[in-house]
Amino acid sequence: xxxxxxxxxxxxxxxxxxxxxxxxxxxxxxxxxxxxxxxxxxxxxxxxxxxxxxxxxxxxxxxxxxxxxxxxxxxxxxxxxxxxxxxxxxxxxxxxxxxxxxxxxxxxxxxxxxxxxxxxxxxxxxxxxxxxxxxxxxxxxxxxxxxxxxxxxxxxxxxxxxxxxxxxxxxxxxxxxxxxxxxxxxxxxxxxxxxxxxxxxxxxxxxxxxxxxxxxxxxxxxxxxxxxxxxxxxxxxxxxxxxxxxxxxxxxxxxxxxxxxxxxxxxxxxxxxxxxxxxxxxxxxx
Numbered sequence: 001x002x003x004x005x006x007x008x009x010x011x012x013x014x015x016x017x018x019x020x021x022x023x024x025x026x027x028x029x030x031x032x033x034x035x036x037x038x039x040x041x042x043x044x045x046x047x048x049x050x051x052x053x054x055x056x057x058x059x060x061x062x063x064x065x066x067x068x069x070x071x072x073x074x075x076x077x078x079x080x081x082x083x084x085x086x087x088x089x090x091x092x093x094x095x096x097x098x099x100x101x102x103x104x105x106x107x108x109x110x111x112x113x114x115x116x117x118x119x120x121x122x123x124x125x126x127x128x129x130x131x132x133x134x135x136x137x138x139x140x141x142x143x144x145x146x147x148x149x150x151x152x153x154x155x156x157x158x159x160x161x162x163x164x165x166x167x168x169x170x171x172x173x174x175x176x177x178x179x180x181x182x183x184x185x186x187x188x189x190x191x192x193x194x195x196x197x198x199x200x201x202x203x204x205x206x207x208x209x210x211x212x213x214x215x216x217x218x219x220x221x222x223x224x225x226x227x228x229x230x231x232x233x234x235x236x237x238x239x240x241x242x243x244x245x246x247x248x249x250x251x252x253x254x255x256x257x258x259x260x261x262x263x264x265x266x267x268x269x270x271x272x273x274x275x276x277x278x279x280x281x282x283x284x285x286x
Contacts (some may be wrong), residue, residue, distance in 0.1 A: 003029050005187035008158035011038060012045050012198050020077040022046040026069045034067030034100075036229045037205035039093050041198040043103040047089035048194050054087050054107035056197055060233045064099040067093070072258035073100070085109045120271030123153035126182035126245045129162040139168045157243070159203045160186045174217040177252035179207055185242040199242040200266065200275060205236055209281040212260025216283075226284040232260065238274045245269055250277075258284045 007027060014022040024042040029035040040061050048056060067073065073093050080088040086108050093101035133154050140150055153169055164180040167173075183203055189195055209229055220227050222283060240246070250264040260283045266275040 002156040004156060005025060005082050005185055005189065006160040008041075008199070008202065009189070009195070009210070012041060012195060014045055014049070014075065015043060016049070017074075020050060020079065022049065022075040022077070024040065024073045024075060025233060026072060027069070027071055028069045031104050032069055035050050035071070035205070036063060036232065037202040038099065039063075039067060039073060039101045040103070040232055040234075041202040042073065042103065043075055043091040043093055044105060044198050045194065046077055047103070047105045048107070048197075050079060050089060051082075051087045051107045054109055054195060055239075056105050056236055056285055057108045058172075058233070058235045059103065059105040059106075059201070060231070061190050062102045062231045063096065063100075063229050064102060066228075067100045068095055071095055079106075085111065088183045117248075117273050120273070121180075121247045121249050121265075121267045123164050123180055123182075123247055123249075126162045127202050129164065129182065132157075132161040132181075135163060135166050136169055138169070139166075143170060145170075155185075158186055159183050159199065159206070161203075161206070170221065172214075172217050172219050177211050177214045177255075179214065179250040180212045181207065181248050181250075182245050183242075183248055184245045186272075189241075193239060195199045196239075196241050196243075197236060200236075200240050201234055203242075203263070204248075204266070204275070204277045205229065205232060205279070208250055208262045208264055208277065208279050211250045211262045211264075211283065212255045212283060214252070215255075224286050226282060227286045228282045230280045231280045235276045236274070237276065238272055240266075240268075240274045246274065255283060258282060 014024045076092045078090040091103040092099050162182040247267045252262045262279045264277040
């Protein structure tokens, strides 16, 4: 279940089947179901391949059905509009002839205009924090679990993540619905701006839904809970690069009606806000 950066970059290298039809391979990243960040990132790449010379500034996605990580995904792109400075695309991801994911993205020519930003983040520097695997390994050293389960919890990831607060993955304590991590690509990602946007889209789905679980002392591993992402929205405010540290500041202001709402802000090392994220997910007793 290890996934290196090279594996993720290969997943983002879609196969064109027609002008507006692409195929993406799948990988068992979190289990038999496709990780949501994978289809978000692949759909963004598919849409962008039909929009030359413009950069994505926003995307919105709906998860319709669980995807099968053992099978490839077809991405059908619909060219909604090409205007003077904006282009809009819709993408439907399919497996076995059925839609599993619906996606829309807007692309914009770079231009100048009025600019402002709220206050930046306040957090320890990433160099002084252990990575996620080190934290997890420390918590698991005295746990009586199978080696396969241990390996799954400690699997390598294509993006290095350093949490600000350490949390036990199997024995969660109730906490404020706030999660903060530093993240960066675990290797060289090249210079293609689209790839860096796709990498951020991929990792923006990591841990976000878990923020709404914190006040309730539950995790994705709880067998009596059904937890799944329902939708995901991402705005790119500035050019982004994943080969330097980014700070992902997440919070969940509300959970009600078996749904948890989460939002996040992504800052670069200079304190500039580069992206914003929102997501709603299902939180239901199984």
